[in-house]
Amino acid sequence: MSEASGSMLKQATLSARGRGLVASHAIKAGEILLQEPHLLLYLDAAFASLNAVCFHCTRLDPSPKGTGSWTICPVCQTATFCSLDCATSSSSSTHTSFVCKALSLLRLSTLDLDLQTQARYLIAAYNLAVLSPHDFQQLLALEGDGPVDEKANVLHTFLSEVIRHWQVETQRLPSWSLHFVASLLVKDQRNAFGLSTYFSDTHLRQVRAYAIYAQASFFNHDCLPNACRFDYIDRPGVGSTDIIIRALHDIPDGAEICISYFPINWSLTERQKKLRDEYGFICKCERCQVEEGWSDEDIAEQGEEISVERDTSEEGDEDMEATDEEVMDAEEDLQGSFPHAMFFAKYLCPHEGCGGTLAPLPPNQGRAVIMECNVCGQLRSEEEFLREIEEYRVSS
Numbered sequence: 356m357s358e359a360s361g362s363m364l365k366q367a368t369l370s371a372r373g374r375g376l377v378a379s380h381a382i383k384a385g386e387i388l389l390q391e392p393h394l395l396l397y398l399d400a401a402f403a404s405l406n407a408v409c410f411h412c413t414r415l416d417p418s419p420k421g422t423g424s425w426t427i428c429p430v431c432q433t434a435t436f437c438s439l440d441c442a443t444s445s446s447s448s449t450h451t452s453f454v455c456k457a458l459s460l461l462r463l464s465t466l467d468l469d470l471q472t473q474a475r476y477l478i479a480a481y482n483l484a485v486l487s488p489h490d491f492q493q494l495l496a497l498e499g500d501g502p503v504d505e506k507a508n509v510l511h512t513f514l515s516e517v518i519r520h521w522q523v524e525t526q527r528l529p530s531w532s533l534h535f536v537a538s539l540l541v542k543d544q545r546n547a548f549g550l551s552t553y554f555s556d557t558h559l560r561q562v563r564a565y566a567i568y569a570q571a572s573f574f575n576h577d578c579l580p581n582a583c584r585f586d587y588i589d590r591p592g593v594g595s596t597d598i599i600i601r602a603l604h605d606i607p608d609g610a611e612i613c614i615s616y617f618p619i620n621w622s623l624t625e626r627q628k629k630l631r632d633e634y635g636f637i638c639k640c641e642r643c644q645v646e647e648g649w650s651d652e653d654i655a656e657q658g659e660e661i662s663v664e665r666d667t668s669e670e671g672d673e674d675m676e677a678t679d680e681e682v683m684d685a686e687e688d689l690q691g692s693f694p695h696a697m698f699f700a701k702y703l704c705p706h707e708g709c710g711g712t713l714a715p716l717p718p719n720q721g722r723a724v725i726m727e728c729n730v731c732g733q734l735r736s737e738e739e740f741l742r743e744i745e746e747y748r749v750s751s
């Protein structure tokens with residue numbers, strides 16, 4: 356085992372799941388287990404084409420189109436910057452002359468938007484290899500190696516062309532083999548986190564950018580996670596693209612910390628497909644094992660139960676604290692309905708269509724537990740939680 360970050364986590368090799376992160380001491384609900392800046396960041400091509408997201412910090416342009424003070428790089432006509440600071444910092448980091456040239460060629464290419472996003476990842480990875488070999492080694496150390504497929508072929512051809520152009524204009528840079536590009540693409544698929552914008556009116560989430568984090572990439576998946584991730588990409592100041600991992604509940608010393616790689620309310624079929632196709636494994640977690648034994652009626656019933664539990668009132672915000680006894684009684688009431696009912700009642704965001712996970716705010720002595728949603732950002736007090744359960748009890 357080796358220390359991962361600070362004193363909260365240790366890296367361990369775990370049976371049938373490679374490396375993972377375990378608690379290096381007992382952890383309290385809501386504690387921040389990890390806060391980490393990205394190793395690599397790249398924009399989603401569809402979002403980038405709107406020219407309303409900063410190439411360097413990924414903040415959105417809040418002003419109506421054409422009225423803001425944002426600038427676009429006159430050379431590649433692709434990278435948009437929200438401020439002089441971002442434009443200046445990026446010229447020696449995320450938007451070097453190499454990246455600028457590569458983006459110019461990407462703009463003229465015929466790659467579809469999905470391939471353009473992947474090309475942006477390879478450009479950022481190549482830039483990282485040139486600027487910071489140490490950080491690039493961290494990327495190479497991440498899980499993932501893959502077959503050479505059509506996508507890898509197309510993207511390898513594009514990247515080789517970029518490197519050839521660049522060599523003609525400036526210096527000699529190493530080329531990358533087709534197998535190397537294919538393996539980097541799998542590392543991205545298995546380790547990148549999407550930084551999303553949530554539209555509360557339509558409940559849609561649109562990925563704005565993708566980020567890879569050196570330590571957070573070691574969290575394994577569980578369909579009943581004990582931690583979840585937050586990001587605050589539009590928050591002012593530095594560190595807006597940091598990943599923050601918070602404990603959902605108390606975690607004992609030595610237990611593995613797992614997150615869910617997708618919204619926790621996905622069905623068994625959706626979860627298994629995603630994990631098999633994109634992450635290369637069959638999930639054997641407790642929840643999957645229970646749900647694999649279900650009949651079609653059980654599945655329909657569970658869907659209804661989750662939606663009933665989520666159909667909550669938004670009224671009232673009395674400032675009284677629930678006692679531990681009240682919370683325990685409520686938990687017992689729910690246990691009987693279906694396995695893991697309590698997990699959804701506690702941790703699935705009650706706001707319709709959101710699908711986010713609620714985690715307690717970091718512990719603050721003497722204060723009631725307040726849960727925060729990692730998607731819509733809304734808060735829920737313990738009293739609201741008890742009221743939801745009471746409404747459910749009355750209606751069932």
Ligand SMILES: C[S@@+](CC[C@H](N)C(=O)[O-])C[C@H]1O[C@@H](n2cnc3c(N)ncnc32)[C@H](O)[C@@H]1O
Pocket residue numbers: 371372373374375497498545546571572573574575576577633634635636637638639
């Ligand atoms: C983000 S990485 C997590 C760290 C990885 N275990 C490692 O050794 O670097 C994702 C990969 O870990 C493995 N993994 C994650 N959760 C797993 C689980 N519950 N069971 C088996 N393998 C898992 C899969 O290979 C997956 O593609």
